[in-house]
Amino acid sequence: MNKSQQRGRTASRTPQGTERSQARRAELIATGKELFADTSYDALSMDDIARQAGVAKGLIYYYFTNKRGYYLAIIEDAVAELVARAGSTHDLPPAERLRHTVDGYLRYAQHHQAAYRAIVTGGVGFDAEVLAIRARVRTRLLTTIARGVWDREDLPPLARTALTGWLSGVEGVTLDWIEERELPRETVVSLLVRGLGDTLRLIEEYEPDCPAPPRPPL
Structure with missing residues (x-):
C-alpha cells in the first residue's frame, strides 16, 4: 500500500471521512443500478463500469473488491x-x-x-x-x-x-x-x-x- 492509499484509509476512519466514504459508495451503487438495468452482467467490464461512473477503476476495487462484489x-x-x-x-x-x-x-x-x-x-x-x-x-x-x-x-x-x-x-x-x-x-x-x-x-x-x-x- 502506498502513502496516498494509507492517507485515504486513515481519513476514511474519521467521522467526516466515513460520511464521504459512505456517500461515494452509495453513488457507485446508484450508478451500478442504472448500468445493470440496461446491460447484462457479463457484458459489462470493470473498465466499462469505471468509465460510466467517471471514476478510476481502482476506486471500485477499493469499495467492492471485484465486479461480483459490486x-x-x-x-x-x-x-x-x-x-x-x-x-x-x-x-x-x-x-x-x-x-x-x-x-x-x-x-x-x-x-x-x-x-x-x-x-x-x-x-x-x-x-x-x-x-x-x-x-x-x-x-x-x-x-x-x-x-x-x-x-x-x-x-x-x-x-x-x-x-x-x-x-x-x-x-x-x-x-x-x-x-x-x-x-x-x-x-x-x-x-x-x-x-x-x-x-x-x-x-x-x-x-x-x-x-x-x-x-x-x-
Missing part, C-alpha cells in the same frame, strides 16, 4: 429498498396494511425491473450468494406480513409454508406483469391481496392463534 452490493441495496418500501405501513389497519405492502412491492418491481429480476431469479446464473440474498428478502417480507397481520414475527411452520407458497406466486405474477405490461398495477394489487386473504383464512383454519383480518368491503 454486483452483490447492488442487489443487497435493492433488497433493502424493496423491503423498506413494502414494509412502510406505519399505523394502518391490518387490511390496509396488507394492501400497502403489496402495492409497495409492485411499485418497486415496476420502477426497478432489472434489480427485481435479479433478486427473484437468482441473478448471475445459479450464484449461491445471490440465491442467499433472495432467501433473506423472502424471510424479511414474510416477517413484515406476520408483523402486519398478527403483530408477531415468529411464524408457525404451517403459516410460514403457506405464506411462502403465496409469495412464490407473487414473484411469478410480478415477473409476468412487468414483462407483459397488460394490466394496471391496481388490478394486480387487488388480485394478490385477494389471494393473500384466502391464504390467511386457510392458515386460520389450521392455526387458530393466527386469525385472518376481516374481509375488506367489496
